[in-house]
Amino acid sequence: MADEVERKFRVDEVPRSLGDGTRLRQAYLAVDGDVEVRVRDQGGDHVLGVKGGRGLQRTEVEVAIGPSEFEELWALAADRRIAKTRHRIDLDDYVAEVDLYTGPLDGLVMVEVEFPSRREAEAFVPPPWFGEDVTDDPRWSNAALATSGPPPP
Numbered sequence: 496m497a498d499e500v501e502r503k504f505r506v507d508e509v510p511r512s513l514g515d516g517t518r519l520r521q522a523y524l525a526v527d528g529d530v531e532v533r534v535r536d537q538g539g540d541h542v543l544g545v546k547g548g549r550g551l552q553r554t555e556v557e558v559a560i561g562p563s564e565f566e567e568l569w570a571l572a573a574d575r576r577i578a579k580t581r582h583r584i585d586l587d588d589y590v591a592e593v594d595l596y597t598g599p600l601d602g603l604v605m606v607e608v609e610f611p612s613r614r615e616a617e618a619f620v621p622p623p624w625f626g627e628d629v630t631d632d633p634r635w636s637n638a639a640l641a642t643s644g645p646p647p648p
Contacts (some may be wrong), residue, residue: 496623497554497555497556498502498553498555498616499546499550499552499553499554499555499609500550500552500609500610500611500612500613500615500616501551501552501553501607501608501610501616501630502551502607502608502610502616502619502621502628502630503588503605503606503628503629503630504606504607504621504625504626504627504628504629505604505605505629505635505637506585506593506604506605506606506624506625506626507623507624507625507627508623508624508626509593509595509604509624509627510584510593510624511596512582512642513582513593514582514584515553516581516582517537517538517580517581517587517597518538518578518579518580518581519534519536519537519538519576519578519580519581519594520535520577520579520595520633521533521534521535521536521537521570521577521581521637522534522568522569522571522572522573522575522576522578522583522641523575523576523637523638523642524568524571524572524575525636526575526642529547529548529617530545530546530547530548531544531546531547531638532545533545533546533637533638534560534565534568534569534590536565536569537581539562540559540610541559541560541561541562541564541565542557542558542559542560543557543558543560543564543568544556544557544558545608546638547556548632549631549636550631551613551616551631552616553575557584567572570602570606574642575599575638575642576598576641577596577602577637577640578596578598579594579595579596579597579600580594580595580597581593581594581597581617582594582595586608586622589608589610589619590608590609591606591608591625591642592606592608592609593605593606594606594607596640599644600640600645603640603645604642605635606625608621613623624645632646634646641645
């Protein structure tokens, strides 16, 4: 199993010149406490993923699946889906993944940064446009957004 170390922020100011980005759609097949099972189509690449835990460091396992398996599993989660376009921006030693949501979450913009270690994640100073750090707020997880929508202001 692999650990993912990641911080997540609500974007205050969307950077200009994001480029085309990659369309993503994902559906949550099961959410049980801190464990999520999802399928994702990322520009034609399909994966079945499991995440466990909350906050800064989580377990993440992904397995490639074919398009037909994706479509069969996608159909099982009609009420637990999100769609977004992901843009990658280099930040010196890291990459910011800016997600512009569409559909029911249209207008929501989030940014995530993955780190090789917890120490680096904790030392990271985000640029001002990142906005509020919601890493430890489970209401902003993609699974929560897919099932409940964004939390009230």
